[in-house]
Amino acid sequence: MNTRLRNPGFPSRRLATSLALVVLAAAALSVSGGAAAHGGEIHRPASAEFGPGPRHSSASAYVVTLMPREPLRLRRLQSVEFSIADVDGRPVENASISIDGGMPEHGHGLPTQPSIAPASASGVYRIEGLRFSMGGWWQLKLVIDSPAGQDRVTFNLDL
Amino acid sequence: MIARSLLILALAVPSVAASAGERHGAGAHHEALDEALALSLDVLGPAPADGSNRWADDPAAADLGQRLFFDRRLSGNGKVSCASCHDPRRNFEDGVALAKGMGIANRRTMPIAGTAHSPFLFWDGRKDSQWAQALGPLESAVEHGGTRAQYAHVIASHYRAEYERIFGPLPSLRGIPRGAGPVADAAAHAKWAALSQRQRDDVTRIFVNVGKALAAYERRIAFAPSRFDRFAAKWAATGSEPADVLDEKERAGFALFVGKANCIQCHNGPLLTNNEFHNTGVPRRTGLPEDRGRVAGIPAVRSDEFNCRSRWSDAKPGECPELQFLAPPSAAHERAYKVPSLRNVAERAPYMHAGQLASLRDVLDHYNNAPAAAAGVTELKPLHLDAVELDALEAFLRSLSGGVSVPVPLPRAAARGTLTGKDP
16 A cells, blocks of 8 residues: 655655655564665565655664656656655754665665755755666665764665 | 556566466556557667767767777678678668678677667676677777777878768878777787877777767667557557567467566566666687676776776766766676577577577577576576476567668668679
8 A cells, every 4th residue: 555645845646646755664674674784684664664754763863855857767767755744743954864775685885975054044954966877665764963962763765 | 548658567466477377367467568568669768879979970970889889890801791790681680690791700790770769788797888889899809800000090181071971170191191090909009109198099089980980870770669569559549469560470479578488577668678788698609718798798898998987978067877877897797798689580590699599480499498507596487387388488489570760761881782892
């Protein structure tokens, strides 16, 4: 089952259902990551976890929401904005953020090395230089560092 | 319609393979149409602009590029042109395992059609534009085998007027020996080193413009529609899967292609390639030097004399996103090679980067068996397809042939393959 997305960032339900972005609970992630590290079976997260957020980071320091302006596409370089708020809902500015990711089932990382830049709105950032080379389950992992602490969140996407 | 043109799978299914394999019902039928349209030439669109070549869309440059493409004077022995390996009568390929110019290359000749859509060129992606790519073989000892000074003299002697109309005045080449160039040959290299910086720059500028003219021509070489494209178009127009364009076996092959066989993992989109680099466990070819594929191509394109950020590029700062976001070499790039388009695939045996596999069935068997990689790790997993399924897949692949289209008519001599030393 796909998750109904109600984020205003999506122009239509058709696009929304097309996106099926997933935010995984960090605990579940670390389990699958650990399994991958030991060469065991890699399991897709439960479909109920799918969605663009808002979701809490693993230690609940942040609430992160992906806000793609158009459907994520295969093959093209593209940008995706996301917002970071603290536990009280205040935008987190000047955070230091790193990005990693890949396809857990294929054992490869992102085909490009994206960068992250602040966007115009407060607490909003933009991932630039993102590319997806094939359909299937992708992960985007963000490590966020600010005075509120260092924490991580992983988005799972189904392209 | 826009959404249909995107290759997007919406539902949280256990895997891509299962999503197609378990398709049934009206909604799923619609999804199958979307999958067909996503592979159709109708959704390709124009090639992205090439900011590194300000003459990329200049018709006069394309005309000059076409003449240069077939000119055998652009070689060390007067016998090799671009068309020697990129034969227009063979969809701009040569049908042999290893390209043959003045010597034998270490790789298979690649198709030209559609490469204007590709961020990185060559099997290892060591070039980042069509013009930079075109310059590589010209200075390879086993391909064209000449030098950039020689090519500058050919332009000055035989193409002066056309060149100057497009690119501006030619500099004087007086005192510049034809045999000078930064190539492997020591004598040529010594002559090159003896030139002044100004002379080297003058020659290199002409050489670069030769590449940019060749690219303006190659940019126009496109894939022509195949039976598969007519199948997708008719399906979209009528709303039901047509039974009279592809036969039952070919349609079964299509379902496998987007489903159980997982071909669209890499061969996706209207060019049937994701333009990426993958290790698929292709065996080494005996007798060739070590070939590490993309792991060597990444540093090569970063430091390439003619890349998008080079002084010879027309791109403004910030107009080279592919280099900007290029990932560093990693273990996954070991023996990873470019995913070629599958358009016209049945017409271009033998297969893989050094022609290791002789037939389409050999290729399908390779993917079905998923052998371990010679180095690095293969991304393939065994497909467990039976002979009937392999037959169907092969039949589908044969439906992807449509030839190529070249908007500019070929010179008559070139079409006969007989163009020699005289001006075309």
